[in-house]
Amino acid sequence: MSTATAAPAKEERKKDKTPAQGRAFDRELFGRVFAFTKPYRGIFWWAVVLTFVLSIVGVLRPIMLGWLVDVAASVYEQLFAITETSNWNARSIAWAAGVTRSLAGPGTGTLVWAITSVVVVLLIVETVVQYYQAYWTAWLGQAVTFDLRQKLYAKVLGFKLRYFDRTPIGTLVTRVISDIETIDDIFSQGLLMIMGDILKLLVVVVVMFVYNWKLALLSMVPIPLLLWSTNIFKNSIQKSFQDVRTQVARLNAFVQEHIQGMAIVQLFGREQQEYRKFQAINREHRKAHIRSVLAYSIFFPVVEVLSAISLAFLVWWGVKDVLAGHATLGDIFAYILFINMLFRPIRQLADRFNVLQMGMVGSERVFKVLDTGSALPDDGTRSTTGLKGDIRFNDVWFAYEDENFVLHEITFEAKAGEMVALVGATGSGKSSIINILSRAYEFQRGEVLLDGHDINSYALAELRKSIAVVLQDVFLFSDTVHNNITLGDPAISRADVIEAAKAVGAHGFIMRLPDGYDTEVRERGSILSLGQRQLIAFIRAAVNKPKVLVLDEATSSVDSSSEQLIQQATENITKGRTSIVIAHRLSTIQKADRILVLGKGRIIEQGDHQSLLAQDGAYRKLYELQFR
Numbered sequence: 001m002s003t004a005t006a007a008p009a010k011e012e013r014k015k016d017k018t019p020a021q022g023r024a025f026d027r028e029l030f031g032r033v034f035a036f037t038k039p040y041r042g043i044f045w046w047a048v049v050l051t052f053v054l055s056i057v058g059v060l061r062p063i064m065l066g067w068l069v070d071v072a073a074s075v076y077e078q079l080f081a082i083t084e085t086s087n088w089n090a091r092s093i094a095w096a097a098g099v100t101r102s103l104a105g106p107g108t109g110t111l112v113w114a115i116t117s118v119v120v121v122l123l124i125v126e127t128v129v130q131y132y133q134a135y136w137t138a139w140l141g142q143a144v145t146f147d148l149r150q151k152l153y154a155k156v157l158g159f160k161l162r163y164f165d166r167t168p169i170g171t172l173v174t175r176v177i178s179d180i181e182t183i184d185d186i187f188s189q190g191l192l193m194i195m196g197d198i199l200k201l202l203v204v205v206v207v208m209f210v211y212n213w214k215l216a217l218l219s220m221v222p223i224p225l226l227l228w229s230t231n232i233f234k235n236s237i238q239k240s241f242q243d244v245r246t247q248v249a250r251l252n253a254f255v256q257e258h259i260q261g262m263a264i265v266q267l268f269g270r271e272q273q274e275y276r277k278f279q280a281i282n283r284e285h286r287k288a289h290i291r292s293v294l295a296y297s298i299f300f301p302v303v304e305v306l307s308a309i310s311l312a313f314l315v316w317w318g319v320k321d322v323l324a325g326h327a328t329l330g331d332i333f334a335y336i337l338f339i340n341m342l343f344r345p346i347r348q349l350a351d352r353f354n355v356l357q358m359g360m361v362g363s364e365r366v367f368k369v370l371d372t373g374s375a376l377p378d379d380g381t382r383s384t385t386g387l388k389g390d391i392r393f394n395d396v397w398f399a400y401e402d403e404n405f406v407l408h409e410i411t412f413e414a415k416a417g418e419m420v421a422l423v424g425a426t427g428s429g430k431s432s433i434i435n436i437l438s439r440a441y442e443f444q445r446g447e448v449l450l451d452g453h454d455i456n457s458y459a460l461a462e463l464r465k466s467i468a469v470v471l472q473d474v475f476l477f478s479d480t481v482h483n484n485i486t487l488g489d490p491a492i493s494r495a496d497v498i499e500a501a502k503a504v505g506a507h508g509f510i511m512r513l514p515d516g517y518d519t520e521v522r523e524r525g526s527i528l529s530l531g532q533r534q535l536i537a538f539i540r541a542a543v544n545k546p547k548v549l550v551l552d553e554a555t556s557s558v559d560s561s562s563e564q565l566i567q568q569a570t571e572n573i574t575k576g577r578t579s580i581v582i583a584h585r586l587s588t589i590q591k592a593d594r595i596l597v598l599g600k601g602r603i604i605e606q607g608d609h610q611s612l613l614a615q616d617g618a619y620r621k622l623y624e625l626q627f628r
Contacts, residue, residue, distance in 0.1 A: 030191075033183060033363050036144045043140050050133035051192050055199040057126045058341065059207055064119045066334030133192075141187035145180050148366065152176055155370055161440045162400065163372065170253030175369050178248055182362030185355045194352045197345035204341050215335050218313045219342070222306040226346055229306075233299040237354045240292035242361060247285035254281055300347065307343040311336065378460040387466055388416040388451050389547040389578035391437070396446035398432055406432050407601045410446070414594070419579040421589035423622060424598035430582045432601075434550045437580065438467050450548075467548040468541035474533040476525030481510055482517040484525070485540045492543055500543040504569040506535040535569060542573045549574055551581045586623055595619065 037044050153176060208216035258265060258274055265274050314335055391414040398407040407429045414420040422430040435441045436448060439460060448455040455463065476484050485500075486492040497517065501507040509532060513519040525533045541549060551570065567588055570581075583589045590609045597605035597612065597619045605617050612619035 029360055029363050029367070030186075032367060033144070033148075033186060033359075036147050037140065037187075039147075040140055040143050043136050043143075047133055047136040047140060047192055048195070050129050050136070051196040052199060054126065054129050054133055055196050056203060057122055057129065058200060059203045061119060061122050061126075062334040062337035062341070063207070063211075064115055064122065065337065066330035067115055134188075137192050138184075138188040141184035144187060145184045148183060149176060149180050152180065152366060152370060155372075158378075159372070160442070161435070168253035168257065170251075170256035171249050172369075173256060174249040174252045175365055178252075179245070179362040179365045182245075182359045183366065186359035186363075189352060189355045191356060194349065194356060197349050197352065201342065201345050204338055208335065208338050208342075211334065212331055215314060215317070215331065218317050219310050219335060219339050221313055222309045223342075223346075226303065226306045226343070229299065229302050230346060230349070233295055234353055236295040237292055237351075240288060240295060241354055241358045243288035244285070244292065245358065245361060247281070247288050250281050251285055254278060303343060303347045307339065310339050310343070314339065377456070380456055380458045380460060380463070382453060382457045382459065384458060384462040384466040384547070387547045390414070390416050390449075390451050391420075391548065391578060391580070392449040392452075393433070394447045394449070396436065396443050396448060398436055398441070398443040400432075400441070405444075405601065407436075407443070410601075410603060412594070412596055412603060412606065414578050414580065416578055417576055418593040419574055419581060419589075419591070421581045421583060421592035421595045422598060423583060423586065423589070423595060423619065428598040429601040430598055431552060434469065434552060434580055434582065437548075437550065438464060438469055465544060466546055467550060468544055468546035469550045469552065470534070470537045470541050471552045474525070474530075474537040476521050476528070476533055476536065478520070478523045480515075480518050480520055481513065481536065484521060484536060485543055487540070496543055497539065500539045503572050504535060504538045504542055505572070506532075506539055506569070509535070538569045538573060547577060549577045549579045551579065551583075586626055597622075 156172060156176070205216070205220075208219065254277070258278070265271060314332065393410050393412050396407060396410040397405050398410075399405040406427075410429075410433065412420065422433060424430055432441070436443050437455075439455065450458065450463075482494065482497055485497050494517065498507060501510055510517060510519075519527075521527055521536075525536070528536070570588070574581075581589055581592065589595060593608065594606060595609060595612055596603050597617075599618060605612055605615060605619055607615070613623060
């Protein structure tokens, strides 16, 4: 990373440590998430309907069971009056016979079986409705997150490289995976469940007051205390969840970066120091989770105690009402069930509101990435068909950040088929020139022309396909040799790959691999040497038949034998193509048509090898330093 981008990167990390703030329900934010349900709007409304049905069906069962208890109680009252004998055995026989006659009677028996049948049907209906409601809400959440993740990844693919300089990769991984998962919870555990719980509460409260307003009031004596403790719990768990999400992002960023740089950690003996850093971050992650566990461990027992107090008030007052004839045993039984139905949704609502709030926080973070204006403008329409490869830089100024220019007044020309070499000290601006040419970064002043036309006037995809870049640090995916060369392009056949490999001189070593072109190279091509990876990169460039070839210090990290192969490959694939070559080893560019010597972002010398040696300037000093 350049010096110019180091400060923004630190600032981005600093921002990511700040917990995202959000309301439990943000209408505008939810509207953006809800827009992704448009292709599945039918499923959404069916889930809403089933949520309402489920809320109503559940309230009917206590009423039916209360009636059933009242029917049984009336039978018992009749039975206790059937005998006046003091003989216990005679009374028991008479009582048993009375039960049989009463339940078998045409009125009572039919009513008992009718109520029982209705309760069973209600249970079956509730089970079926609950199944489809849970399945469709979960399916809807997964469908929305699938589409949203697709859109987010497509957005990330179009970002400028400057965005990746500023943003830790682990943070982006968290956005694409973990934060989007919280959006799934908005549908599967959040909004619809909250609607269902609130509706169930309203129906239960209304039915309780209609049924017996005195018992309803007694049952709700602990409710204000419950609502107060629920609000405390909601606020506590909200902050804990925000801390958890922040610490997850920090963990992802740290692990991603340090596993990629594990070779450096081990070679410099930094294992213990890095372990302590990880331990500190992991400790904060654990603390955040423990705070949420603590809130749950306090809140749930409080709810159970308040529920028990409500039941105690009900039994204490209800028994007096039953004895006085103001209530029935069925009423008491129904209200016991009502209390359970009343306290359970209230207990779940606090949790569901926090799930919804975390979904809002995740949505806010995801949409922040989607709203980031870091994509390269791709409004060019010019085709590269028939491109010759003439390149011209006219007074180009470029800065990675603000006005901290790393290139000043860069002017040079590379005619079609020519090789132009860039040399100079580290940080002189060589890589910046090729970054501009491939439109990885945008320059601030001047113009870059390709075949006499502004480089921005070309369609970006066509431009990059016509300019192949071979970097010093070759990146290979965990895939086969063939797929790393073609990058999944079905238009490139195996015959094309073999032809390009032979032209580069790499066909022999590939065929010596265990499965030839189908050999898995593992992550970052770990089974291959540096030289072999570099040759794979040459094949990748050659197989696309580009008009312009850019080589960024392709031989700086390889041994002498690999260097000879790469030099031969360079000569083969640069024939007939415009080539921009960056090299520290001057032996690789002595045949270049033009050599540009850069110093502090400016071209300080230019010419061919012999003319630059004759000038007795910066190039001659570099040459003598290497060869004498």
